[in-house]
Amino acid sequence: MKIIDLLCQNRQFHQSLEKSRPRLQRMARSWCGDATLADDLSQEALARALQHQGQLRSIEKFDAWIFTILSNCWREHLRRKRPNVEFHEEEHFSDFHTPESSCNERDVVARVRHEVSRLPDLQRQTLTLVDLEEFSYAEAAQILDVPIGTIMSRIHRARSKLRSALGDLQQELPTPREAPAYLRCVK
Amino acid sequence: MNKENEHIRTNFYIDGEMDVDEVGEWVSEMHRDPSLRNETAEAQALKSLVRHAYPLEGEEKTLAWSNFFYHNRAFQAAAIALFAFGLGAFLPMDMETRSAPGDQVLVQSSDEQSVVIHIAEQDPANWLSALNKAESLSQRNVKVNILANSDGLGLMRTNTSPYANRVAQLAQKYPDLAFVACATGLAKLQRNGLDVKLLNDVKTTTSAIEHVAEKVSGGWRYLKI
Numbered sequence: 521m522k523i524i525d526l527l528c529q530n531r532q533f534h535q536s537l538e539k540s541r542p543r544l545q546r547m548a549r550s551w552c553g554d555a556t557l558a559d560d561l562s563q564e565a566l567a568r569a570l571q572h573q574g575q576l577r578s579i580e581k582f583d584a585w586i587f588t589i590l591s592n593c594w595r596e597h598l599r600r601k602r603p604n605v606e607f608h609e610e611e612h613f614s615d616f617h618t619p620e621s622s623c624n625e626r627d628v629v630a631r632v633r634h635e636v637s638r639l640p641d642l643q644r645q646t647l648t649l650v651d652l653e654e655f656s657y658a659e660a661a662q663i664l665d666v667p668i669g670t671i672m673s674r675i676h677r678a679r680s681k682l683r684s685a686l687g688d689l690q691q692e693l694p695t696p697r698e699a700p701a702y703l704r705c706v707k
Numbered sequence: 708m709n710k711e712n713e714h715i716r717t718n719f720y721i722d723g724e725m726d727v728d729e730v731g732e733w734v735s736e737m738h739r740d741p742s743l744r745n746e747t748a749e750a751q752a753l754k755s756l757v758r759h760a761y762p763l764e765g766e767e768k769t770l771a772w773s774n775f776f777y778h779n780r781a782f783q784a785a786a787i788a789l790f791a792f793g794l795g796a797f798l799p800m801d802m803e804t805r806s807a808p809g810d811q812v813l814v815q816s817s818d819e820q821s822v823v824i825h826i827a828e829q830d831p832a833n834w835l836s837a838l839n840k841a842e843s844l845s846q847r848n849v850k851v852n853i854l855a856n857s858d859g860l861g862l863m864r865t866n867t868s869p870y871a872n873r874v875a876q877l878a879q880k881y882p883d884l885a886f887v888a889c890a891t892g893l894a895k896l897q898r899n900g901l902d903v904k905l906l907n908d909v910k911t912t913t914s915a916i917e918h919v920a921e922k923v924s925g926g927w928r929y930l931k932i
Contacts, residue, residue: 539899542764550761632760650722651757657724675722676715682753 536582544590550648551594553637565590588663635685643678646671717750821850821927826859831869834862837932838873845881856889856915863888863909866902878908889915
């Protein structure tokens, strides 16, 4: 029975690994802003996951585990690229140039990507883990190895910046007062 | 509550970091305070913007929809109604209904009387609640769509639904009650090797989010269960 359990777990692991590939690519793309580099980072994360499969204690923890590996790959890439830069909360701004940098301002998706790419690395990483993968604050804290309060403040600062940068998009939206109510409840 | 705290609490709300009681308090507060409702709607829209800016492989259609969304005023209005009134008006009603089921009366305040009930969770109790709500509305001649995507599709699949008979009975009894499954979600399940045969009375829609946007822009109300 133990052998069968192990085989099942192994199969489940490989299925989870395969399913995570596009999600890792998307996350890496949001961090680095470059499709080729994102592909390299996600491949590196998958290779490491295969090598260190034994470290995963429970398949339920797979998502947090694989994104922790991706985060480590990204951090190592930045260290190689910028060996003398310390990672602080605010000072460390992204310096990569993306195709979105020269985007047509009318293209909302490109504008959002551009503004996300301008966030400091650590805020961008935190925001995308929560917004794209819907990790809880506790899971994001585990992945990035920081206290949960740090996650809260990064999310707050990242969204404040995006709100300012993309405010014109939202100003075009009608306010709730202008919309009619169709149903209400009474006792 | 100062502005910074309000922003942080709004983040808790839209990121699902509040417990049930906190959500109840927040929604009640939104109901009373239009500026908080607006703030929450904006934060939710911002989160949606980020999500739609980074589609997964094969989700280019969503990306195209996202661009369309932000250049189309009808859909903008639909979204604000969805986020602001959907949360600000419906959730309190739903919570109060749970605490005092016999006391609630839905009052029509426009010519439209149609509701989309959205289920996305793998939770039979949740599905039962959706069916009960749909029946209650149908009895008042409200037009209802029960829309399922993601894990909510279990309600409408032959080999997973614990309420197949109830679905058939409701569909037969109320012609204006429709059961709608998200084809995108079904395709995902199929790719994972799952059987996606639907109950007889279930129709499909290309995408759940587009279905909601279309209905809300047509004057329907939205209720997430």
